[in-house]
Amino acid sequence: MGSKNHGVPFAGTKEQEKQLLEVIHSLKDQQGALMPIMQKAQDIYGYLPIEVQTIISDETGIPLEKIYGVATFYSQFALQPKGQYQISVCLGTACYVKGSGNIYSKISEILGIEDGECTPDGKFSLDSCRCVGACGLAPVLMINDEVFGRLTVDDVKGILEKY
Amino acid sequence: MENITIKINGVDVSAPAGSTILEAARIAGIDIPTLCFLKDVNEIGACRICVVEVKGARSLVASCVYPINEGMEVFTNTPKVRNSRKKTLQLLLSNHNCSCLSCVRSGNCELQALCKDYGVDDANLYEGEKTPSELDTSAAHMVRDNSKCILCRRCVATCEKVQGIGVIGANERGFKTNIGSSFEMGLGETSCVSCGQCIAVCPVGAIYEKDNTGDVFAAIADPDKHVIVQTAPAVRAALGEEFGLPIGTGVEGKMASALRMLGFDKVFDTDFGADLTIMEEANEFVERIQNGGVLPMITSCSPGWVKYCEHYFPDMTENLSSCKSPQQMFGAIAKSYYAEKMGIDPKNIVSVSVMPCTAKKFEIGRDDEDGAGYPDVDISITTRELARMIRTAGIRFTELPDGKFDEPLGLSTGAGVIFGATGGVMEAALRTAVETLTGEELKSLDFVDVRGVEGIKEASYEINGMTVKVAVASGLANARKLLEKVKSGEVEYHFIEIMGCPGGCVNGGGQPQQHAKVRNFTDLRALRGKVLYQYDENAPFRKSHENPAIKELYATYLEKPGSHRAHELLHTTYVKRSING
Numbered sequence: 001m002g003s004k005n006h007g008v009p010f011a012g013t014k015e016q017e018k019q020l021l022e023v024i025h026s027l028k029d030q031q032g033a034l035m036p037i038m039q040k041a042q043d044i045y046g047y048l049p050i051e052v053q054t055i056i057s058d059e060t061g062i063p064l065e066k067i068y069g070v071a072t073f074y075s076q077f078a079l080q081p082k083g084q085y086q087i088s089v090c091l092g093t094a095c096y097v098k099g100s101g102n103i104y105s106k107i108s109e110i111l112g113i114e115d116g117e118c119t120p121d122g123k124f125s126l127d128s129c130r131c132v133g134a135c136g137l138a139p140v141l142m143i144n145d146e147v148f149g150r151l152t153v154d155d156v157k158g159i160l161e162k163y
Numbered sequence: 164m165e166n167i168t169i170k171i172n173g174v175d176v177s178a179p180a181g182s183t184i185l186e187a188a189r190i191a192g193i194d195i196p197t198l199c200f201l202k203d204v205n206e207i208g209a210c211r212i213c214v215v216e217v218k219g220a221r222s223l224v225a226s227c228v229y230p231i232n233e234g235m236e237v238f239t240n241t242p243k244v245r246n247s248r249k250k251t252l253q254l255l256l257s258n259h260n261c262s263c264l265s266c267v268r269s270g271n272c273e274l275q276a277l278c279k280d281y282g283v284d285d286a287n288l289y290e291g292e293k294t295p296s297e298l299d300t301s302a303a304h305m306v307r308d309n310s311k312c313i314l315c316r317r318c319v320a321t322c323e324k325v326q327g328i329g330v331i332g333a334n335e336r337g338f339k340t341n342i343g344s345s346f347e348m349g350l351g352e353t354s355c356v357s358c359g360q361c362i363a364v365c366p367v368g369a370i371y372e373k374d375n376t377g378d379v380f381a382a383i384a385d386p387d388k389h390v391i392v393q394t395a396p397a398v399r400a401a402l403g404e405e406f407g408l409p410i411g412t413g414v415e416g417k418m419a420s421a422l423r424m425l426g427f428d429k430v431f432d433t434d435f436g437a438d439l440t441i442m443e444e445a446n447e448f449v450e451r452i453q454n455g456g457v458l459p460m461i462t463s464c465s466p467g468w469v470k471y472c473e474h475y476f477p478d479m480t481e482n483l484s485s486c487k488s489p490q491q492m493f494g495a496i497a498k499s500y501y502a503e504k505m506g507i508d509p510k511n512i513v514s515v516s517v518m519p520c521t522a523k524k525f526e527i528g529r530d531d532e533d534g535a536g537y538p539d540v541d542i543s544i545t546t547r548e549l550a551r552m553i554r555t556a557g558i559r560f561t562e563l564p565d566g567k568f569d570e571p572l573g574l575s576t577g578a579g580v581i582f583g584a585t586g587g588v589m590e591a592a593l594r595t596a597v598e599t600l601t602g603e604e605l606k607s608l609d610f611v612d613v614r615g616v617e618g619i620k621e622a623s624y625e626i627n628g629m630t631v632k633v634a635v636a637s638g639l640a641n642a643r644k645l646l647e648k649v650k651s652g653e654v655e656y657h658f659i660e661i662m663g664c665p666g667g668c669v670n671g672g673g674q675p676q677q678h679a680k681v682r683n684f685t686d687l688r689a690l691r692g693k694v695l696y697q698y699d700e701n702a703p704f705r706k707s708h709e710n711p712a713i714k715e716l717y718a719t720y721l722e723k724p725g726s727h728r729a730h731e732l733l734h735t736t737y738v739k740r741s742i743n744g
């Protein structure tokens with residue numbers, strides 16, 4: 001069994017932990033507190049690594065597995081941090097028929113990360129998205145706010161090297 | 164409660180208000196098939212196998228959670244119902260590893276039985292991608308194989324609600340949904356206590372104990388080894404179920420015969436270890452009372468409970484009796500006293516235990532469980548594994564004559580045999596402790612207040628002018644409830660018995676698996692527990708301190724309970740663990 005707890009080392013601060021504990025203590029006696037606690041925790045840390053989920057479990061008495069189950073059920077929760085450069089490859093219909101799937105695979109291959117993951121140095125994270133409203137430029141990817149269009153698989157390496 | 168009348172398949176049925184269609188149908192003599200439903204534990208109406216037609220309803224309804232109401236008309240066996248169930252089974256098979264031939268549950272699988280009943284014979288009807296999965300073998304006691312899992316969540320609900328633990332749950336969503344632990348950890352890395360209650364309720368072969376029958380067969384085949392076996396009290400109360408005998412049939416004699424036929428050199432009894440446990444534990448209790456030791460003292464026979472205490476109540480490990488469990492005490496004596504007596508080098512003794520328990524597989528590997536310098540117990544197998552060995556050997560179990568255990572470690576008392584039911588250890592300890600404290604013979608040996616299947620029981624007894632308060636809990640969610648009250652000071656006891664499994668060892672995670680259609684309508688705990696109290700009633704000796712073999716053991720070897728040698732061999736230590744690693 002391979003634990004999914006790998007990748008970017010946790011770099012939470014004492015200040016973040018203090019904020020999280022305040023959130024938990026203000027919410028934990030309410031019914032259905034888990035979701036709002038997890039949402040606020042993600043606001044504080046940007047994602048929900050095992051360290052953060054463990055704090056939530058220890059403070060609320062909710063089993064860690066239950067928290068992890070919720071975190072992996074809802075797409076709003078991230079287990080990996082976002083990179084300094086967030087890559088989104090459009091897998092919407094227009095981009096997909098123009099071959100964006102291959103572009104996505106190429107990026108994944110070069111960076112060694114899958115959907116939702118971040119490179120160990122924290123530089124890039126990879127996500128797929130559905131339509132960025134630039135179908136005329138299909139296939140499209142975005143890195144932070146910059147849009148790259150009419151791509152071929154061979155363009156990928158050069159684009160990543162710019163960062 | 165008031166009854167209401169409904170029609171099932173055109174026939175009037177009267178059932179208590181508040182019943183579900185499933186329950187009413189049962190009264191009418193009809194079994195509606197179920198997969199995810201486990202009464203009081205997993206009532207989620209998710210698997211859709213139990214669907215029935217209700218007149219006026221828009222679609223088929225899940226009978227396991229649908230309450231009856233006056234005048235309702237239900238149809239349980241229409242073409243629409245049968246087709247729906249068949250389709251559900253076909254879809255389940257489309258994502259199921261159908262390697263049934265060698266599956267541990269073949270012949271006792273709820274999914275297989277339904278497929279047979281509904282004529283679902285083409286496992287490849289909807290062939291396609293299957294949810295990827297990995298075998299989890301990280302725990303000492305069991306294996307999880309998600310390729311067989313049907314996502315019924317009976318294990319999840321049992322772990323969370325019955326045991327109050329929750330180390331397994333549903334992760335991801337949609338097609339990727341899988342049962343697992345947090346962050347894909349192996350079960351062995353979590354605070355799983357090894358109780359095996361998830362195994363007991365799994366309808367298919369997705370969760371099963373680690374099979375050690377091969378190790379036992381190999382030891383028996385080795386001419387240089389002296390292979391001895393001990394059987395826990397609860398095994399004799401349930402082993403017969405594996406061979407078609409009714410639930411609640413005692414098979415002590417047949418079991419002893421079968422073990423001898425399997426080729427064990429000596430057939431002994433954990434009940435002897437239980438009597439020994441009582442001697443040490445009663446003595447420890449009296450000492451704690453007299454010398455101001457840590458109270459309440461809590462029993463330590465159940466390794467699932469002990470591990471739970473270490474993870475969830477680490478500040479209470481001083482409350483645990485330092486006594487090893489009967490299994491381990493037996494093993495330590497076998498490799499010291501017995502080895503010396505017989506002139507056998509303990510390194511050539513293979514000590515095998517048959518247990519109703521999966522946590523025993525974890526317990527034998529704990530630190531400080533090697534009193535004579537060798538592991539107290541080398542191999543621990545479950546009741547189910549013993550049944551497997553008996554079948555492999557072709558032994559016609561139900562036709563066996565009643566055999567007897569060998570002496571000296573096969574001699575035991577009624578106090579030892581009731582260890583297998585919740586309250587039994589408490590009762591056995593009281594029989595000895597009261598006579599020790601008062602110096603007088605008890606008029607009645609039956610401490611009925613601590614008997615029965617309730618999750619938490621309490622009683623108090625006047626002994627030598629002192630009120631001794633005791634409590635008994637079984638099932639770890641109940642244990643937690645009780646201990647939280649103890650910690651808050653809301654209740655005060657001197658002595659607490661805790662068993663990891665609800666109802667005690669008779670309902671342990673290593674016992675024969677009964678299908679949900681049996682579990683939902685039968686109290687396994689009560690039926691199996693009754694067997695043990697019958698053995699106790701008919702036993703020639705009913706107090707541990709009157710066991711002649713125990714008396715001789717102390718007279719010639721251990722000197723007295725709590726002696727230096729007894730401590731070396733029969734007592735152990737605990738560790739403090741955390742919940743989240």
